[in-house]
Amino acid sequence: MRFLVMGAGALGCAFGGMLADGGYEVVLIGRERYMRPIKERGLKITGIWGKRIIRDVVTASKPEQEHRPDVVLLTTKSFDTERAVMDLKPVISRDTIVISLQNGIGNEEIIARHLGEGRTMGGMVITGFEMRAPGEVEVTVSADTTKIGELDGSITERLEEIVAIFNDAGIPAEAVNNINMHIWAKSLYNAALNPLSAIFRVNYGRLLDSNAFAIIREIIKEAFEVAAAEGIKLFWDDPERYLDHLKNSLIPPTARHRSSMLRDIERGKKTEIDFLNGVFVRLGRKHGIPTPVNETIVRSIRFLEGLLQSQMP
Structure with a gap:
């Protein structure tokens, strides 16, 4: 092959x-x-x-x-x-x-x-x-x-x-036999960790701090509302069960990882924010669901993209 x-x-x-x-x-x-x-x-x-x-x-x-x-x-x-x-x-x-x-x-x-x-x-x-x-x-x-x-x-x-x-x-x-569920699960993980790692310039383990994790909680709550409105089946019945999984099973083995979005920001490159948190914002508008935290994350990353691109030689 x-x-x-x-x-x-x-x-x-x-x-x-x-x-x-x-x-x-x-x-x-x-x-x-x-x-x-x-x-x-x-x-x-x-x-x-x-x-x-x-x-x-x-x-x-x-x-x-x-x-x-x-x-x-x-x-x-x-x-x-x-x-x-x-x-x-x-x-x-x-x-x-x-x-x-x-x-x-x-x-x-x-x-x-x-x-x-x-x-x-x-x-x-x-x-x-x-x-x-x-x-x-x-x-x-x-x-x-x-x-x-x-x-x-x-x-x-x-x-x-x-x-x-x-x-x-x-x-x-x-x-x-359920690849879409896995893709959405990975997107929850990415949307929760990738942009905050870039904004705060930290590895994933540092995002277990209570202040950072409070932001993650709101990102995920909005994503679950959007998924339900879109008819997307997830592995978890509610956001709290996913957040427990994220905290106890997903972040520990990847605690020292710094996100690809952070590396893109540092290099003055375009990020994938529109395909991560930006998806939740777009689908939220489609269904009339407010997604203020995800929208703030998207705007923050776009600001960093423009700021660092303007500083590149």
Whole structure:
């Protein structure tokens, strides 16, 4: 099975590198400044998935006809999903599967709108990755296995094959029949922690402070109201049960992680806030549900984006 990783940042390089080290055909598509060191020196992976250097990794700055993948792992930022799908269209076949391993809500819908639901799968990754230097990725923390699922909830032969390949390559993964529930669960986690880590410049563990967690509580309460109005089924019956899960099960194993949004802010880059807390704001307006805390979070991150971008040389 041939894999193409579209948007090979830290997560994409880690997944692609593990698959390549496992003997599978992989092409990494990413920015030239990140791909060139991999081509010249190989890809170094360290951290909780083990230490390895993968030589002769195939890299490119854009997908080409000769790549012809069986499976695309889409790991771009959520605001780049549509552009990435359009770039993929000329080089994939009618049987190619595109799996979103991205943050946020709505990526699978964008992919399916252009390629069809039958060529789209959803994924949920709740593992931390950091690009220590071009060509060097550390897998830092993990709160769960990667979940992969068909949009219609069926457990298909192709889904089980992909998950088996992931596990064989050292990527802990699981096939699920409720991927949308997992995606919403990850979005709750991200919306609660990602922006506050960026605003306060702290790791996730520091957000257990009572003042920070009081903000998290309001973020989650608004998200649950919106999900109920939208008819979204969640794993938890009420926000307090989720907050207990977040406090006792999710934050401890990822306590030292600093959010990708914080790294984006520090580098003067655009964040994914519109696909995280911004989704709750938009759906709240749709259903006439006030979401003042999530809206304040969105505005705060947008302010930081503009402030730091204006200070970049």
